[in-house]
Amino acid sequence: MPKKFDDTKVEGTMIAGVNVGDIIFQLLSIGVPVFFKIILLVFWRSSKIKKEQFNRIEEKFSSIQKREY
Incomplete structure (x- = not known):
């Protein structure tokens, strides 16, 4: 009598009939774009933020230049 395949058994890289490689591939295909x-x-x-900081420094520099002249 041949053995029946049991889907719920953990064998090698199969977990309940789902290949671990497929799970890793799905996680990577979702994770990389994210x-x-x-x-x-x-x-x-x-x-x-750097642009805003540069603009503030530029305004301060302009006000200092105006005070000197």
Whole structure:
């Protein structure tokens, strides 16, 4: 009599009939775009903050120049 395949048994890289490689692939395919979006958001935000800081420094420098003349 042949053995029946039991889906719920953990064998090798199979967990309840789902391949671990498939799970890793799905996590990476979701995680990589999310990671790049977060990096872009952080870069955009830091450049915005630096630009605002530069504008404040420029205004202070202009006011100091006006006082001297």
